Amino acid sequence: MRTLLEFEKPIAELEDKLIEMRKLALENNVDVSGAVASLTDKILELKKETFANLTRWQRVQLSRHPDRPYTFDYIEKMCTEFIEIHGDRNVADDKAMVGGFGNIDDEYSVLFIGQQKGRNTKQRQMRNFGMPNPEGYRKALRLMKMAEKFNKPIVCLIDTPGAFPGLEAEERGQGEAIARNIRDMFMLKVPVICIIIGEGASGGALGIAVGDKVLMMENTWYSVISPESCSSILWRSWNYKEQAAEALKLTAEDMLSNGLIDGIIPEPLGGAHLDPDSAAARVKAVVKEELAKLAKIDPQERIMARIEKFGRMGVVVE
Structure with missing residues (x-):
């Protein structure tokens, strides 16, 4: 239903x-x-x-729609073949962070990485509601290094309410794992495309969101904090989440106007959940277009442009 x-x-x-x-x-x-x-x-x-x-809060609601396509849905619709790779070779295989190599129309062999949520209670528990532990970010980095070794471009599909905030995650070095990913992604020699397909919350999203092109789907959000958490900090209550969403300016249009992303991928009328096939086709078309452009640029030039792009963010001149 x-x-x-x-x-x-x-x-x-x-x-x-x-x-x-x-x-x-x-x-x-x-x-x-x-x-x-x-x-x-x-x-x-x-x-x-x-x-x-739509208000900003309504965009947030759409990004969390239970029928909205998740990472594996996009991979399945975009790839003719996909092989998932597991484990960080250190602690465990984090089910909230998934990755593997897939073929797009037999034209591009690409490493896909993304957070995966669940459709029902059992799946949500297994996927930890799309909130990765440190081993998830270490798995992602391991796969990125593998893609670099074999000269395969990387596509990151971001959809997380944040990195897992539990005590055990902090004990295993959650902050260090995310920081290492951010640092090392700047230096990857292969093209990197990052797309927010749902929620893009805080360092949990940024841990796989440093790329040559950072794009957002139309009904998604990207922010340092969720509206609910912002509301609870500022007003000591979750009841002001709508006001928090407006203040955070977290929609795709806000991010583009502030120069924090490179483009917006339009969704089918009513949202990606109403026509997942069309949504995936639009994402695939953009990925192929951007990969064709990035492949023509020298790797060192791509790295420097990546560093310069992120270095400009947040700079204010009075």
Whole structure:
């Protein structure tokens, strides 16, 4: 059964009416093509109006939609073949961070890395709600070094509410693992494309988000902190999460206007969860386009451009 967000309900009500109208027309052999066309146009207009005027908090809600495609969904739809690789060769295989090599249309052999969430309670527990431990970031870095060794480009698909904040994660060096990833990703000689496909929270996202191109899908967010956590710090309550989302300016449009990302990937009308195939096709097209451009640039030039790009972020001149 489809999960509806509050602002999606008026659209769903009209869609249900349309289905009922068609059903009655079929059962009674009545021509209602005019009414069907009129209602279809009304639904389309309402969708366009609704999704063109979403608040920042509503974008956050869309990024967390339970039907939204996750990392493995994109990999499955983008690749003709994929081989997952496990383990950090030190502690464990973190199920929240996944990675492996895949072929895109038999044109590109690419290393995919990303956080993976679960669809049901059992999967969410196994994937730790998409929150990696230090071994997840160390696995990611191990795979990146392997990709560099074999001259394979890297595509990072980011979707996490943050790195796991548990005591055991801190004991195993969560901060050091993320910092090492950030440092070493600057120096990778192969092209690196990073795409936020859902949530992009704090260092948990940044640990695999240093690339030549950093892109965001239309209904995603990227910030140093989630709206709920920001609200709890500033107002001692989660009830101000909408105001926090507005203050954080965390949407794709905000990030692009602040020069923190390189582009936005449009989603199907209503969000990626309504048409995962189209969403994946759009991501694949952008990945292929960017890889073709990056392949023409000398590796050392790419590294310097990567460093300069991130070095410019946050610089203010008065």
